[in-house]
Each structure stands twice: as C-alpha cells, then as structure tokens.
Amino acid sequence: xxxxxxxxxxxxxxRSAAAPSVAARSFSVSQAAWxxxxxxxxxxxxxxxxxxxxxxxxxxxxVVAPKVREMDENEMMDxxxxxxxxxxxxxxxxxxxxxxxxxxxxxxxxxxxxELAKVDPSVSVxxxxxxxxxxxxxxxxxxxxxxQKWLPLLSESKLGSFCLSEAASGSxxxxxxxxxxxxxDHWVINGSKMWITxxxxxxxxxxxxxxxxxxxxKGITCFIATKDMGIEIAKKEQKLGIRASSTCSLSFDDxxxxxxxxxxxxxxxxxxxxxxxxxxxxxIAAQMLGLAQGAFEKAVPYTLQRTQFGQPVGTFQGLSxxxxxxxxEIEAARLLTYNAARRxxxxxxxVQQAAMAKLYASExxxxxxxxxxxxxxxxxxxxxxxxxxxxxxxxxGAIYEGTSNIxxxxxxxxxxxxxx
Numbered sequence: 001x002x003x004x005x006x007x008x009x010x011x012x013x014x015r016s017a018a019a020p021s022v023a024a025r026s027f028s029v030s031q032a033a034w035x036x037x038x039x040x041x042x043x044x045x046x047x048x049x050x051x052x053x054x055x056x057x058x059x060x061x062x063v064v065a066p067k068v069r070e071m072d073e074n075e076m077m078d079x080x081x082x083x084x085x086x087x088x089x090x091x092x093x094x095x096x097x098x099x100x101x102x103x104x105x106x107x108x109x110x111x112x113x114x115e116l117a118k119v120d121p122s123v124s125v126x127x128x129x130x131x132x133x134x135x136x137x138x139x140x141x142x143x144x145x146x147x148q149k150w151l152p153l154l155s156e157s158k159l160g161s162f163c164l165s166e167a168a169s170g171s172x173x174x175x176x177x178x179x180x181x182x183x184x185d186h187w188v189i190n191g192s193k194m195w196i197t198x199x200x201x202x203x204x205x206x207x208x209x210x211x212x213x214x215x216x217x218k219g220i221t222c223f224i225a226t227k228d229m230g231i232e233i234a235k236k237e238q239k240l241g242i243r244a245s246s247t248c249s250l251s252f253d254d255x256x257x258x259x260x261x262x263x264x265x266x267x268x269x270x271x272x273x274x275x276x277x278x279x280x281x282x283x284i285a286a287q288m289l290g291l292a293q294g295a296f297e298k299a300v301p302y303t304l305q306r307t308q309f310g311q312p313v314g315t316f317q318g319l320s321x322x323x324x325x326x327x328x329e330i331e332a333a334r335l336l337t338y339n340a341a342r343r344x345x346x347x348x349x350x351v352q353q354a355a356m357a358k359l360y361a362s363e364x365x366x367x368x369x370x371x372x373x374x375x376x377x378x379x380x381x382x383x384x385x386x387x388x389x390x391x392x393x394x395x396x397g398a399i400y401e402g403t404s405n406i407x408x409x410x411x412x413x414x415x416x417x418x419x420x
Contacts, residue, residue, distance in 0.1 A: 042338045049111055052104070056112045059088050060119035068120045071244035072389055075236075077126065077201055078244075082159060085127055092155030093131050095139060099151035106279070106345045110286045110337065117290025118297070121393040122244035124290060126159070128283040129197045133276055134160030137206055137222065141264035141272055150224060154204060161202035163250060164273055165195045171406050174217045174270060178252065180209040187211070187223060187262070189255040192234065195400070200236055200246030203227055207252070208269045220269035224261045231255065241392035278351050279344055280401050285337040285357035288365035288397040292330050295365075295390035296323075299372035299380065306377075319375060326368045333361040352414040359407040362397030369394045 045053070067078045085091050093109040095101020102108075109131045117124035138150055154160050169175040178191025189209050199205070205225050212219030225231060235249040264272050300323055303314030313319055340353040369390035373380040380387045398404045 042335045042342065045107075045111070049105075049108060052108055053111050053115055055088070056090065056115040057118070059084065059090075060116050060123075064116065064119050064123050068244075068389075069383070069386060071120070071122065075238065075243040077122065077246065079201075081123055082126070082201060085123075086155075086157055090127055091130055091159075092135060092151070095135055095151050095155050099147060100155035101135075101151065106282075107338070107341045110282060110341045113283050113286040114290035114293075114337075117287045118294035120244070121287055121291045121294075121390075122242045124287045125242060125245050125284075126198055126201075128280075128287055129162055130154070130160045132280045132283040133162040134204070134206055136279065137162075137263060137272060137276055138224075140275075141222070141268070142224075145260070146224070146263065150204065158203040159198055159201050160204045160206070161196055161198040162276075163193045163196050163199070163205050163207045165193060167192070167194050171403055174220060174273075176208060176210060176220070178207070178209040179213065180211045180221060180223065180257075182211070182259075183256070185259045186256045187221075187259065189223065189225075189252045189257060191252050193250040193252075195237070196248055196250055197245060197400075199248040199250055200233060205231060205250075206263065207255075207257075208273060209252075211266050215267065217270045218267050220273070221266050222263040222269040222272050223257045224263055225255065225257050229255060229257065239396075241389070241395055243392075277401055278354055281354040281358040281407075282337065282340045282344060282350075284397060284401045285333070285340065285354070285361040288358070288361035288394065289330070289333050289337050291390055291394055291397075292326075292333065292361070292365045292368040295369040295372040295387060295394075296326060296330060298385065298387050298390070299375045302376050302379065302385075314375075322371060322375070326371060329364045330368060333357070333364045336360055352411055355402070355407040355410040355414075358397075358402065359404055359411070362394070362404065365394040365397050366391070 063084045064081055067081060071078055071081075089102045090112050092099070092101030093104050093112060094106060095103065097103045113124050113128045116127055135151070135154055138147060138154070142150065164176070166176050166178065168177060176191075178189065178193065180187045180189045189207060191209060193207070203226055205227070207223045207225055208220055209223060210219045211221040230253070232251040232253065233248050234251045237247040237249075239247060300314065303319060303323070304312045306313050314323065336353070336357040340350050340357045343350040343353055369387075372387050373391055376385060376387055379385055382388070402410070
C-alpha cells in the first residue's frame with residue numbers, strides 16, 4: 001500500500017518526518033484512493049492519476065513547449081527544464097518520501113512519460129531513463145546505506161544515467177568489454193560506453209563492467225559513480241531525432257570507484273540489467289504513445305481549418321479515414337502500454353506485454369507522425385510547425401532499449417514456451 005503525500009504536483013513540498021532534511025515530493029496518491037476498488041479497465045485512472053496527468057500536461061505546455069524548437073535546433077537540453085522536472089517532483093516518482101520522492105506508482109511514472117512526450121520526446125526520455133532505470137535499480141537492488149546516500153540526490157537535483165551499451169555490444173548488450181579490477185577497497189574501471197542517454201547533463205552514473213571475464217556474463221557488475229570521479233565525455237552524438245536528449249560516448253581511464261558503490265553484489269549486474277530493461281520498455285512504449293498523440297493533436301486541427309474545394313481538407317473521406325485509423329492505432333497502443341504497466345505494478349508476468357507494447361507503440365509512432373506531416377502538406381514539412389520533429393523523434397523507438405527484432409524475438413520465445 002502506498003503512503004500518502006498530501007499535495008498535488010506544482011504545490012509546495014512538505015518535509016518527511018522520517019528524513020527531515022529531504023523535501024518529500026508532492027503528487028503521490030493518497031491512502032484513501034488506493035483503498036478504492038481496483039481499476040477495472042485499462043483506460044480508467046484514479047482521481048490522483050488523473051490529477052497527475054493534468055499537472056504534467058500543464059508543465060509540459062507552460063515550461064517545455066516554448067523551448068522545444070530552440071532545444072532541438074541547439075541539440076541541447078535547457079537546464080531550466082531539467083530543474084523544473086525536479087521541482088515538480090517528476091524525478092523521484094516511485095521513490096519513497098523517506099528519500100525525497102513522491103512515493104507514487106509505476107503507472108504514475110508511465111503517465112508522466114506519456115504526457116511529456118506529447119510535447120517533447122527528448123524531455124520525456126530524460127525523465128524516463130532517470131525514473132524507470134536509474135532510480136529503479138537503486139530502489140530494488142541498493143542496500144539501505146546506498147539508498148540513503150543516492151536516492152535523495154536523484155529525487156532533488158542530480159540527473160542519473162544508465163551506462164550499459166558499448167561499441168561491440170548492441171543487441172547483445174552483455175558482450176561488453178569494460179573491465180573492473182579490485183584494488184584494495186576500490187574497484188578500478190577501464191573501458192568505454194556508447195549511446196548513453198542523459199550522460200552530458202548527468203552527475204550520477206550506473207556503470208556495468210565485468211569484474212571477472214572468466215565467468216562470462218556472470219562477472220558483470222553494476223557500479224555507481226559520479227562525473228567528478230573522472231568520467232570523461234568522449235563524444236556527444238549528433239542525431240536525427242530526440243536531439244535535445246544527450247547521447248554520448250564515455251571513457252573510463254583507471255576510474256576508481258569505492259567498494260561500497262557496488263550495487264546488488266559482485267556478478268549481479270546481468271540480472272539487474274535484464275530485469276530493469278524489461279520494465280524500461282514500458283517507459284519507451286509510453287514515450288512513443290505520447291509522441292504519436294502529440295503529432296496527431298498538432299496535425300488534425302490544421303486539416304479542419306484549411307479548406308480546399310470549398311470544404312476543410314480533413315472532412316474529405318480519404319483523409320478522414322486515415323485519421324480514424326490513426327486514432328484507432330493510438331488507442332490500441334495506449335491499451336497495450338497501460339496493460340503492461342498495470343501488470344508490472346500488480347506483480348504479474350509482464351515481459352511479453354512490455355515487448356508487445358514497445359514494438360507496437362514504436363510502429364504506431366512512426367506511422368502516425370509520418371502521416372501527420374502529409375496531412376499538413378507543405379506546412380507539415382517545415383520545422384516551424386514542429387510536426388516533422390515528431391517523425392524524426394519516432395525513429396529511435398524501434399532501436400533503443402531493445403530493437404524491434406529483439407522485441408519480436410522475446411515475444412516469439414515466450415509464445416513457444418507457452419505452447420511447447
């Protein structure tokens with residue numbers, strides 16, 4: 001049962017009695033709400049979840065929307081946006097109020113990711129990785145001392161980054177070459193990482209390195225480090241889409257990490273990463289869902305305002321049927337995404353549903369955002385409207401946190417297991 005935090009997003013925060021030096025975040029659900037009968041349909045939300053959706057939508061429109069084009073053109077996240085995410089309590093959504101978080105639900109995190117993506121998928125993925133990967137690893141696998149040290153920082157002000165991928169380890173994420181060698185009461189890490197989200201702005205890094213290559217993947221270990229320990233940003237990628245979201249290569253040259261910064265135990269990194277990426281895929285599904293909805297909402301009103309041959313172009317059957325099909329696909333993606341989220345939250349099997357949600361939502365995002373450009377015609381092809389940005393941003397959905405082929409492989413294996 002979730003404990004109450006008394007105020008909605010955007011209100012002033014209260015102090016936790018358990019940890020008076022940490023500001024508890026404010027939008028988590030009340031005790032009364034969670035004593036109500038369970039939600040009985042996938043598109044039904046509690047009053048608190050709906051309030052969260054509205055609050056995040058306001059933040060996205062008021063704070064993020066005016067900066068979207070500038071951030072995209074500059075390929076840089078505006079620091080005031082990141083600061084605003086922390087101030088709104090959106091960077092510790094599931095974290096306990098004891099550690100400064102909102103103590104809310106996984107579904108709440110998915111709602112926030114979706115709403116942010118309607119305005120800017122770059123901001124959405126920053127929030128997503130920080131919550132569903134970094135915070136979740138610390139909540140689930142860190143010991144009490146590590147949680148007390150790191151979770152308040154990650155709830156209040158320090159952005160987190162998840163460092164797994166390397167040049168030689170893409171879909172085979174565990175063919176990694178980064179090594180960790182024990183030296184007294186420290187581990188010394190050498191190697192490099194690629195395609196690391198949030199890494200340019202982050203202060204806290206979860207680094208996966210092999211502490212015993214003779215054991216293969218069973219030697220993989222998760223370490224927590226800070227940028228000031230000597231993490232080098234080797235290259236900031238220039239990308240087709242989600243350009244304001246930083247994606248960098250990192251270098252570790254005799255990076256010394258204290259022994260107490262091992263998360264979950266030596267050799268437990270494989271298990272940690274596999275489990276976290278499974279639920280992280282629901283976050284990417286939510287990002288792609290929000291993206292598709294955002295593109296739809298930008299393009300459809302234009303088609304009902306622009307007239308040709310004496311009527312709005314959106315009322316011609318050829319176009320209106322396209323929009324009807326797109327709306328249906330978005331709704332299907334929404335139901336897949338929230339089905340996976342509810343199953344995960346309730347402790348039921350969700351890996352297959354997460355893979356299905358990510359696969360389908362990423363496909364819908366590409367189709368709908370591409371169609372939205374065509375619906376708006378020449379205007380949609382310009383950068384001024386922002387419609388074309390949704391299409392550029394959509395392409396990554398089929399690639400990160402497991403390619404579409406990896407999702408199909410996961411689904412196929414689970415089907416075979418079920419019927420064999």
